[in-house]
Amino acid sequence: MATTTGNAEGHDATVDGPENDGVRRRDFINIAAVSAAGVGGLLTLLPLISQMAPSADVLAESTTELDISTLEAGQSIKAVFRKQPVFVRHLTQREIDEANAVNVSSLRDPATLQERTLEGHENILVVMGVCTHLGCVPLGAAEGEPKGEFDGYFCPCHGSSYDTAARIRKGPAPLNLEVPPYEFSTDTTIVIG
Numbered sequence: 001m002a003t004t005t006g007n008a009e010g011h012d013a014t015v016d017g018p019e020n021d022g023v024r025r026r027d028f029i030n031i032a033a034v035s036a037a038g039v040g041g042l043l044t045l046l047p048l049i050s051q052m053a054p055s056a057d058v059l060a061e062s063t064t065e066l067d068i069s070t071l072e073a074g075q076s077i078k079a080v081f082r083k084q085p086v087f088v089r090h091l092t093q094r095e096i097d098e099a100n101a102v103n104v105s106s107l108r109d110p111a112t113l114q115e116r117t118l119e120g121h122e123n124i125l126v127v128m129g130v131c132t133h134l135g136c137v138p139l140g141a142a143e144g145e146p147k148g149e150f151d152g153y154f155c156p157c158h159g160s161s162y163d164t165a166a167r168i169r170k171g172p173a174p175l176n177l178e179v180p181p182y183e184f185s186t187d188t189t190i191v192i193g
């Protein structure tokens, strides 16, 4: 028995029962086979990927050591910590003064520069180079990059501006750039992690 259906172009498409059922069934079997192959491929890939990735323990324990002996006031280092960018800046006196002049209670994510640095090393600011909005890498660490309205870091993705203490001052980012765990192993060497 034949059935008739209208298509989008206004033509009628006639579909015969037994013959076309066969064609349609074959099509379905082909599609199902391809889909199964795709899923199978994924399933075999996943264990491989998870074997290649470092375990959570290894990742958690990895550290980044940086020699900052040649880092002068006004200069920054862009490094990598646990596969993510990290910025180390030797703040100038002007940048320190600017950070300390801010009324902390007016900040979206209140914190003093002192709280975001280590005692005796308030001029060394270590922050993750990951915007707290959606994870872009902000500009401002490299020489010549725009630092934004508040003279720290600027995320061009959606316009978040951070100040000289890398605190969020404007734009959609909810939090300051994160300060990772770190310490000075010598006067001029820091170990992040």
Ligand code: FES
Residues within 6 Å of the ligand: 131, 132, 133, 134, 135, 136, 155, 156, 157, 158, 159, 160, 171, 172, 173
């Ligand atoms: S990711 Fe930085 S402002 Fe959106």
